[in-house]
Amino acid sequence: MVARDTDRQDIVLDAIDAGVIVLDRVGRIVSWNAWMESASGRTAAAVRGKTLTETFPGVESGRLESAVSIALGSGASSILTHALHPTLFPLRSRAGRPLLHDVTVTAIGHQTGAGCLIHLTDVSRAVRRERFLRERQNARYDAVTESAPDVILTFDSEGIIQLANPAAGLKFGYGMADLIGQSATVLFEGQVWKDTWQALIDGRHLRQPVELEGRRKDGSLTYFEVSASRWQTDSRIFVTTILRDINERREILAALRHSEAQARAAASALTELNATLEQRVADRTAKLMETEEALRQSQKMEAIGQLTGGIAHDFNNLLQGIIGALDIVEKRIRAGRIGDVDRFVQGALTSANRASSLTHRLLAFSRRQPVDPRPMDVNLLIATMEELLRRSIGEKTRMTIAAADDIWLVRCDANQLENALLNLAINARDAMPGGGTLEIATSNAVLDAPQAMARNLKPGEYVRLTVKDSGVGMSPDVQARAFDPFYTTKPIGQGTGLGLSMIYGFVGQSGGAVLIESEIGAGTTIEICLPRYRGDLAPQENVPKETVESRTDRNEVVLVVEDEDVVRLLVVEVLNELGYLALEAADGSSALRILQSSQRIDLLVTDIGLPDLNGRQVVDAARTKRTDLKVLFMTGYAENAAGSAFLEPGMELISKPFTMEHLALKISDMIAR
Amino acid sequence: MTAPAPEILNELELDALTELVNLGISQAANNLAKMVREEVILSVPKVTLVGRQEAIRILAERDSKSLVAVHQVFEGDIIGRALLIFPEARSLELVKAVIGGNLPIEEIIELEQEALAETGNVILNGCLATIANLLKRKLKISLPEVLRGESSLFFNLQPPPEAGETVMFIYINFAVRERNIDGYIAMLMDLPSLQTLKVLLGDFIRRTAGN
Numbered sequence: 001m002v003a004r005d006t007d008r009q010d011i012v013l014d015a016i017d018a019g020v021i022v023l024d025r026v027g028r029i030v031s032w033n034a035w036m037e038s039a040s041g042r043t044a045a046a047v048r049g050k051t052l053t054e055t056f057p058g059v060e061s062g063r064l065e066s067a068v069s070i071a072l073g074s075g076a077s078s079i080l081t082h083a084l085h086p087t088l089f090p091l092r093s094r095a096g097r098p099l100l101h102d103v104t105v106t107a108i109g110h111q112t113g114a115g116c117l118i119h120l121t122d123v124s125r126a127v128r129r130e131r132f133l134r135e136r137q138n139a140r141y142d143a144v145t146e147s148a149p150d151v152i153l154t155f156d157s158e159g160i161i162q163l164a165n166p167a168a169g170l171k172f173g174y175g176m177a178d179l180i181g182q183s184a185t186v187l188f189e190g191q192v193w194k195d196t197w198q199a200l201i202d203g204r205h206l207r208q209p210v211e212l213e214g215r216r217k218d219g220s221l222t223y224f225e226v227s228a229s230r231w232q233t234d235s236r237i238f239v240t241t242i243l244r245d246i247n248e249r250r251e252i253l254a255a256l257r258h259s260e261a262q263a264r265a266a267a268s269a270l271t272e273l274n275a276t277l278e279q280r281v282a283d284r285t286a287k288l289m290e291t292e293e294a295l296r297q298s299q300k301m302e303a304i305g306q307l308t309g310g311i312a313h314d315f316n317n318l319l320q321g322i323i324g325a326l327d328i329v330e331k332r333i334r335a336g337r338i339g340d341v342d343r344f345v346q347g348a349l350t351s352a353n354r355a356s357s358l359t360h361r362l363l364a365f366s367r368r369q370p371v372d373p374r375p376m377d378v379n380l381l382i383a384t385m386e387e388l389l390r391r392s393i394g395e396k397t398r399m400t401i402a403a404a405d406d407i408w409l410v411r412c413d414a415n416q417l418e419n420a421l422l423n424l425a426i427n428a429r430d431a432m433p434g435g436g437t438l439e440i441a442t443s444n445a446v447l448d449a450p451q452a453m454a455r456n457l458k459p460g461e462y463v464r465l466t467v468k469d470s471g472v473g474m475s476p477d478v479q480a481r482a483f484d485p486f487y488t489t490k491p492i493g494q495g496t497g498l499g500l501s502m503i504y505g506f507v508g509q510s511g512g513a514v515l516i517e518s519e520i521g522a523g524t525t526i527e528i529c530l531p532r533y534r535g536d537l538a539p540q541e542n543v544p545k546e547t548v549e550s551r552t553d554r555n556e557v558v559l560v561v562e563d564e565d566v567v568r569l570l571v572v573e574v575l576n577e578l579g580y581l582a583l584e585a586a587d588g589s590s591a592l593r594i595l596q597s598s599q600r601i602d603l604l605v606t607d608i609g610l611p612d613l614n615g616r617q618v619v620d621a622a623r624t625k626r627t628d629l630k631v632l633f634m635t636g637y638a639e640n641a642a643g644s645a646f647l648e649p650g651m652e653l654i655s656k657p658f659t660m661e662h663l664a665l666k667i668s669d670m671i672a673r
Numbered sequence: 674m675t676a677p678a679p680e681i682l683n684e685l686e687l688d689a690l691t692e693l694v695n696l697g698i699s700q701a702a703n704n705l706a707k708m709v710r711e712e713v714i715l716s717v718p719k720v721t722l723v724g725r726q727e728a729i730r731i732l733a734e735r736d737s738k739s740l741v742a743v744h745q746v747f748e749g750d751i752i753g754r755a756l757l758i759f760p761e762a763r764s765l766e767l768v769k770a771v772i773g774g775n776l777p778i779e780e781i782i783e784l785e786q787e788a789l790a791e792t793g794n795v796i797l798n799g800c801l802a803t804i805a806n807l808l809k810r811k812l813k814i815s816l817p818e819v820l821r822g823e824s825s826l827f828f829n830l831q832p833p834p835e836a837g838e839t840v841m842f843i844y845i846n847f848a849v850r851e852r853n854i855d856g857y858i859a860m861l862m863d864l865p866s867l868q869t870l871k872v873l874l875g876d877f878i879r880r881t882a883g884n
Contacts (some may be wrong), residue, residue: 074802076750076814079794081787084708084771102787104816130783157762233782236765375727 010044017093019101019120022108023178027051027068030115039091039099039120052118056089064088067105071116075107082123093124100124113296151224151243157201162238170303171224171245171652173217197327200230200239211246221248248262321351356657373510375533378442379403379465385418387438391511396435397428404443411533412510420503424467424526427500431471431524439468445529456514461532462512467523474518482516503528556671559583561591561606561618562634567656571605571634574660578668586612595622602631603671608635617650630670634658681783681867682722683838686703686874691720693804693877698858701799705849708772709811715796721776721842724782725828728840732824735760742820742827743793747801749812750869751864755801756827757793763854764789770852790817808873819874828861839867 013020014034022031028051032044038045040055047055051066063085080088080103091099101120108115145152145165151172163180170670172179172187184197196210209225216222224243231238294322325348332341382401390399421440428438445451445464452459474482483504500514503526507514511531518524558580559670562568568584575582584598585591588610595601604622606615613621619631628650636656647653654666681692702715702723732740739761745782746754759767768781768788776784795818805812820827828840843858862870 063704066704066707068799070802074798074805074814075811076798076802077745077794077816078786078798079791079816081791083784083787084791106816107813134780134783156765158766236782 018122019118021052021091021114021118021120023068023072024115025072025119027072036120038094040089042093059089060087061086064103064105067103068116068118071105071107076107076198077104079104082127088338090121091120093122097124100127102660108649118583123466148242150245152240153179153184153187153243154238154240155184155240157237159197162186163240168243171216171222171243172214188212189215190515196226196228196254197239200228203230205229209244212243214243216565219416222553223250243642245529302329318355322348322355325351328639352657353659359657371413372415372655374413374414375409375535375537376417377407377537378410378417378465378530379407382421382440382442385421389422393425393429393438397432397438398436398524399425399438399440402439402441404441406444407442408444408461408463408532410510410512410530410534411535412530413506416506420506420528421465423500423503425528426465428471428524431469431473436470436523439466441466441468443534446528455515455529455533457513457529462529465528467528468523468526470523473520473522473524474516475520479516479518483514498525555581556602557581557583558605558667558671559585559591559601561585561588561604561610561615563587563607563609563611567634574664575605578664580667580671587611588618589616591618592621595626595629601626603630603632603667604636605632605667608633621653630673632666632670680727682871682874685878686871687694687722689721689874689878689881690841690870691717691805693874694720694800694841694858696807697795697800697803698843698845700803704795704799705771705792709773709849711773714846715848716848717843718846719844722843723842725838725842725861728842728861729824729828731842732758732827732857733849736802738823740822740824741742741789743790743797744818744820744827744830745794745797745801746815748814749805750810750873751812751862753860753866754830755797755814756859756861757796757856758824758827758859759854759856761821763856766852767792767847767854770847770849770854773832773850786819790819793819797858808877810873811836827859839864 009475010031010033013031016033016035019036019039020031020033021029021036028049030049032042032047037043042055052068053059063080067080070076070078070346075203081656082088082100082102085103087098088101088103093099100123102123104119104121106117106119108117124271145163148165148167151168152163152165153168156162160183161179161182162174166176168174168179169176172180184193190213192210192212196206196212199206204225206228209227212224212226214222214224223246225246226243227242228239228241231240270377319494325344328344329341329348332338332344382403393399425438429601432438441464443464443466445462446453447457447459447462449459459589482500504514507528507530512529515527516524517527558575560568560571560582561584562571562577563586565586568586572582572584578604581599583594587595589612591604591606592613595604606618610618617631619629623629631651633647633651633653634656635653652666652670654663697716698717702713706713714739740847741759741761741764743757744754765781765785768785771788771792772781772784798814801812801814839862841860841862841872843860845856845858847854847856
C-alpha cells in the first residue's frame with residue numbers, strides 16, 4: 001500500500017514538466033523525478049539517499065545549503081534565481097543545451113522538519129527570448145550609437161550614466177567603462193544642466209536644442225548642443241541624450257562675431273571720421289568763406305582808398321560846381337539879380353545829380369545799395385537810353401540796336417541796368433579808339449543744360465542783352481580778370497576798373513549771368529542774361545521826368561519820421577507844396593505815439609535808421625493796429641534791407657539822395673493807390 | 674485611524690525585540706554576504722511599533738512615493754506579512770550591488786525582478802527565521818513576491834490580516850560594494866499574533882536572564 005502510494009506519487013512527479021526533488025529531514029534525496037533524471041543525466045536510483053552536494057560535487061553549495069537548512073529548520077521558503085545563480089546545477093535540455101533554471105526550496109508538511117521540496121523551473125525559453133529581444137534591440141541601438149559622431153549617453157532617473165557610446169568616451173576623454181556608473185554632474189555643471197535635467201525628468205520636452213557646457217576628464221570645457229528624451233521600461237525612467245559637439249561652430253561664431261564687431265567698430269570709426277571730416281570740411285569752408293569775405297571787404301576798403309584819388313577829385317569838382325553855383329545864386333538873390341539865377345541853380349542840380357550818381361555807383365559796388373527790382377521791358381529801357389548812349393560813345397562810333405520783338409519781361413533794378421548798359425557802351429567806345437560799330441541786341445533765349453552750365457545758371461528762359469564792339473578785343477588773360485574789381489586796362493585817371501565788376505554784381509543779384517566773348521583784334525561781346533519774369537509790367541515810370549501836379553484838394557495826412565532836421569524839413573516842404581498835411585517826428589518813439597493815436601494818417605514816410613526804434617520797428621508796431629498803413633522808407637544805405645524782400649505790400653523804398661520831384665511822385669503815387 | 678499599539682509591548686519587551694531583530698538582520702547579512710561573496714553590512718538603527726496608518730504615512734513622507742517591496746507571508750504561532758521596502762529608484766542600485774560587475778543597464782533591468790525577489794527573500798528569511806528560532810517557534814514562510822506602488826498598497830493587501838493593525842517597523846541601512854541603501858522591513862501582524870509575540874518575548878527574556 002505504501003509502496004503503491006509511493007509508486008503513484010512517483011508517477012505523478014514524473015509527469016510534471018519541471019524538476020522535483022524531495023529531501024528528507026536531514027537533506028537526503030528521497031524523490032528525483034523523470035525531469036531531473038533527464039536534465040541532470042542522473043537516475044533516481046543513482047541519487048536516492050545522497051545529499052545534493054554529493055550528487056553535484058561542484059555545485060555552488062552555500063546558498064543552496066542555507067536555503068535547505070532554513071526550510072528544514074524554520075519552514076521558510078527560498079528562491080534561488082538564475083539571475084543570481086546562473087549555473088546552479090549542471091542541467092541540460094533534451095537537446096543537450098544548457099538549461100537555465102530557477103529553484104525554489106519549500107518545507108513539506110504542516111509541521112516543519114518533515115523534509116523539503118526543491119522545485120526547478122526551466123526558464124531557458126523566457127531568458128533566451130529576452131536575450132534575443134535585447135540583442136536585437138542592442139544591435140539596433142549599437143548600430144546607431146557605436147558609429148555616431150555625437151555623444152550618446154543614457155542616464156537613469158538618478159542621473160547615473162548607464163550607457164555611453166564610443167564618441168562619449170572620446171569627447172570627454174574617458175574610457176567608456178569609466179563613464180558607466182558616473183554621475184551626470186561629473187560631466188555637466190551649472191544651472192543650464194540642472195534646468196534641462198529637471199525638465200527631462202519631469203517629462204517635459206526640450207522645445208529646442210539646449211547649449212550645454214561640459215567638462216572633460218582633464219578639466220577643460222567643451223560645448224554641446226543637447227537634444228534629449230525620457231523613456232520608460234516597466235516603471236523605470238531613463239533619459240537618453242544626444243550631444244552634438246559645437247566647439248567648432250562656437251569658434252567660428254566667435255570668430256564671426258569678432259570680425260563682425262571689428263567691422264562694426266571700423267564702420268563706426270569711419271562714420272565718426274566721416275562726420276568729423278564733414279564737420280572739418282564745413283568748418284574749413286566756413287572759415288575760408290569768412291576769410292574770403294574778409295578779403296573781399298578789405299579789397300573794397302582798399303579800393304575805396306584807391307578810389308579816393310579819382311573819385312574825391314571828381315566829387316570835389318562836383319561839389320565845386322554845386323557850391324559855386326549856389327554861391328552865385330545867393331549873391332544874385334541878395335543883389336536882387338534873379339533873372340538868370342535859373343541857369344546856376346540848374347548847374348548846381350546837375351553837379352549834385354552827378355555826385356548822386358557817383359555815390360550810387362559806389363554803393364552798388366559795395367553791394368550796399370538797396371536793390372529795387374521791378375518787372376521791366378529791356379527794349380523799352382534801351383529806347384529811353386538811346387539818345388544818352390549815342391552822345392556817350394561819340395560820333396566816331398556807329399551804334400545799332402537790334403531789339404527782338406515780343407521780348408520777355410525781366411525783373412531787375414532799372415537804374416543799375418541803365419548803368420550797366422552805359423558802362424558797357426563806354427567800354428566799347430574805349431576799345432575802339434579809331435571808331436567802329438557798337439551793336440546792342442536783345443533776344444529771348446531758352447538755355448539748355450550745357451548753355452546754362454557755361455553761364456553758371458539753371459536751365460530755363462532768359463532775356464539776352466548783348467553789347468558787341470569791333471574793337472581791339474581782350475586776351476584770355478584779360479578776360480579772366482575782367483570782372484575783378486579795379487582791374488582795368490585803361491590808363492590811370494580814365495577809369496576805376498569797377499564797371500564790369502559792378503555789372504557782374506548787379507546781374508548776379510538779379511539772378512542772371514554775364515558772359516564775355518572776345519578775341520584779340522576781333523572785338524568783344526558782352527552778354528547779359530536775365531531770367532524771364534512771368535508777370536505783368538507794373539505801371540511804373542522808370543525815371544520820373546515829369547512834374548507832379550502841385551496841389552491836391554484832399555486833406556491827406558502824411559507822417560514824416562526823420563532824425564536829420566534838414567532832410568525832414570525838405571520832405572515836409574515837398575509835402576506842403578503837394579498840399580498834404582504833414583506831421584513830423586524826429587525819432588521812432590514819438591512817431592509811434594502819433595501812430596498809436598486816432599490821428600488820421602494816409603502815409604508814413606520814414607527813415608530806416610533812427611536813433612531809438614528803427615523805421616522798420618516803428619512800422620511793425622504801427623501795423624498791429626493800422627494794418628494797411630502805407631509806408632515809404634527812405635534810406636541812405638540799406639544794410640538791414642538787403643534787396644527788397646523785407647518790403648511787404650503797401651511798402652516802398654526810396655534811396656537817398658533823391659530829387660524832390662522823385663519824392664513827390666512817389667508820395668502822390670502811393671497815396672493815390 | 675486607530676492609534677498605534679506600542680503599549681502592547683513594554684519597554685523591556687521592545688528592547689528584547691530590537692535585539693532579536695538585530696540578530697536576525699545580522700544572520701540575513703551573513704547569508705547575503707555568502708551569496709554575493711562580498712561584505713554586506715545591514716544595520717538597524719531603530720525598531721518601532723506603529724499603527725498601520727502611521728506606517729503608511731511614514732513611508733509616504735519619503736522623497737519618493739514610488740516604492741518597491743518584497744513581500745512574504747508568514748504563518749505559525751504568529752501570523753502576518755513581512756515586507757522589505759525600498760524606494761523604487763534605489764531598487765536598481767540594490768540589484769547592482771548584489772550582482773556586481775558592469776552589466777549593461779538592460780540586463781540589470783531584466784534581472785531586477787528575480788534578483789530583487791531573491792535578495793529580499795534572503796534578508797527576510799534570515800531575519801524571520803532567526804527570530805523564530807530564538808523564540809523557539811516554527812514559522813512557515815511563503816515564497817517572495819515583488820510589489821511596486823505606494824505605501825498604502827502594501828498595507829492594504831487582500832485578505833487583510835484580522836485586526837492586523839500593528840506594524841513592526843524596522844528601519845534598515847544596507848551597505849554593500851560601496852553602496853548605501855536605506856530601506857525598511859515592515860512586519861504587519863494581527864492582535865493575537867502580537868499577544869503571542871509578547872508571550873514569546875517574555876519567555877525569551879526569562880531564558881536570557883536565566884542564563
